[in-house]
Amino acid sequence: xxxxxxxxxxxxxxxxxxxxxxxxxxxHVERCAACRAYLDGLDAERAxxxxxxxxxxxxxxxxxxxxxxxxxxLVYILPALAAAAALALVLLRPGADGPPPDEIRMKGAVGVxxxxxxxxxxxxxxxxxxxxxxxxxxxxxxxPAAKSLSVVARPDDGPAEVLVSGARLxxxxxxxxxxxxxxxxxxxxxxxxxxxxxxxPPAVPRDGPSVTSLRIESESP
Amino acid sequence: xxxxVSSLTPDECKAIWHGHGHLLRxxxxxxxxxxxxxxxxxxxxxxxxxxYGGEYRNAASPLRFLYRVADRCCFELLERRxxxxxxxxxxxxxxxxxxxxxxxxRGAVLGFLHALSPEERQLAVLVFVDGLSQGxxxxxxxxxxVTVNKRVQALRERAERALRTPRxxxx
Ligand SMILES: [Zn+2]
Numbered sequence: 001x002x003x004x005x006x007x008x009x010x011x012x013x014x015x016x017x018x019x020x021x022x023x024x025x026x027x028h029v030e031r032c033a034a035c036r037a038y039l040d041g042l043d044a045e046r047a048x049x050x051x052x053x054x055x056x057x058x059x060x061x062x063x064x065x066x067x068x069x070x071x072x073x074l075v076y077i078l079p080a081l082a083a084a085a086a087l088a089l090v091l092l093r094p095g096a097d098g099p100p101p102d103e104i105r106m107k108g109a110v111g112v113x114x115x116x117x118x119x120x121x122x123x124x125x126x127x128x129x130x131x132x133x134x135x136x137x138x139x140x141x142x143x144p145a146a147k148s149l150s151v152v153a154r155p156d157d158g159p160a161e162v163l164v165s166g167a168r169l170x171x172x173x174x175x176x177x178x179x180x181x182x183x184x185x186x187x188x189x190x191x192x193x194x195x196x197x198x199x200x201p202p203a204v205p206r207d208g209p210s211v212t213s214l215r216i217e218s219e220s221p
Numbered sequence: 222x223x224x225x226v227s228s229l230t231p232d233e234c235k236a237i238w239h240g241h242g243h244l245l246r247x248x249x250x251x252x253x254x255x256x257x258x259x260x261x262x263x264x265x266x267x268x269x270x271x272x273y274g275g276e277y278r279n280a281a282s283p284l285r286f287l288y289r290v291a292d293r294c295c296f297e298l299l300e301r302r303x304x305x306x307x308x309x310x311x312x313x314x315x316x317x318x319x320x321x322x323x324x325x326x327r328g329a330v331l332g333f334l335h336a337l338s339p340e341e342r343q344l345a346v347l348v349f350v351d352g353l354s355q356g357x358x359x360x361x362x363x364x365x366x367v368t369v370n371k372r373v374q375a376l377r378e379r380a381e382r383a384l385r386t387p388r389x390x391x392x
Contacts, residue, residue, distance in 0.1 A: 009352035010319030014244055015284045034320035041317050042244070049243035057264060058235050175268075 007035055017042045056120065110149065111142035112193045112214045128215040137216070139176040141193055143169045150196040151176060152205065156188040159201075166196040189216045227275025234270055237277070241284065245291050252295040252346060254331055265294040285361075288351075296342055299335050321352045329380035340364070341372060348373050349380075 008016075008025040016025045017039050029035045114129040115122055117136045124140075131137065143149065151164040164176065192199040194211030205211055229237075245266055250259030269290050270277065280286035318324040330349040334342055340362065347358040359369040 007321040010322045011351035011353060013319050015282060018241055018284045020282060038319045045243045058238055
């Protein structure tokens with residue numbers, strides 16, 4: 001902090017390094033070896049960063065859903081799905097723009113689409129998606145009108161896991177994060193999306209006007 | 222009630238990645254004290270910028286704008302992680318620090334960041350990571366200086382306590 005000495009704050013040094021004008025900080029750096037050393041360190045990091053390739057999620061066309069370059073440590077599909085914490089939803093496209101026609105099959109119905117990434121090749125599936133070990137999945141939830149929704153994963157042979165509980169979602173297409181990754185185990189799990197009272201335990205969800213599901217299964221060996 | 226948001230083009234985001242990516246990566250990794258998790262937050266930061274980053278073009282400080290977005294992504298991940306007890310954060314983040322920053326205090330504060338309220342979290346990062354003065358921090362988060370003063374004092378005391386008694390910092 002600024003009372004810890006006469007050096008500019010870390011933030012001001014970083015802004016200076018990033019090219020933001022700050023005559024006072026620049027003058028200080030001229031005569032302060034410690035601050036110069038910090039800027040030199042940042043310069044070296046930048047040089048290394050700029051020499052590395054642009055990540056795929058920035059190179060890819062806008063329609064490609066980004067997947068973390070590293071293994072997501074947050075969630076695995078079976079048997080470790082139980083490790084999933086409450087997940088957030090990112091609004092991808094506000095409803096005002098109107099979702100693409102195929103996103104909503106039935107007026108008023110919530111839709112869920114799986115995006116399966118297999119070594120960078122992506123497919124979108126609804127209803128049922130087949131996975132093999134290493135595949136990664138993200139989910140898009142389409143909400144025709146603002147409502148509270150839960151997302152629950154129910155493995156065939158394990159306890160239900162609430163991924164999103166009663167999130168108030170605006171109309172539009174939401175990206176469920178983070179990534180699920182299929183592991184070595186046979187995977188049989190159903191993802192349920194609907195009002196909390198209908199999909200969260202102890203309710204046993206079934207497809208209906210306000211509940212929709214997506215089946216995830218291992219490709220047969 | 223939400224204002225219309227504008228997005229950034231992929232080319233604009235590439236330019237940000239080129240010029241600021243290393244700063245954002247170091248920040249995310251530091252705040253989350255975990256490289257892989259930090260990189261997830263970094264990617265989410267760019268997803269958010271692509272979708273709603275249009276204000277970047279008019280930001281008084283482009284870096285501050287980017288840090289705000291990155292912080293939000295980090296805090297979201299932090300909240301998800303903090304609900305899982307087995308995933309204790311590692312001891313410290315090993316990076317070099319600006320001369321005005323006390324790395325020990327910064328490490329201690331980051332160690333209990335998950336246990337703070339969203340507003341305290343932001344304040345903690347502004348003061349102990351960015352080294353902002355209390356006046357600057359008050360302006361950035363829009364609360365009074367007196368409030369900031371009290372909260373920073375409490376954070377500092379908590380951090381000093383944590384440094385005196387290693388391990389055992391629970392919410
Ligand atoms: Zn200095």
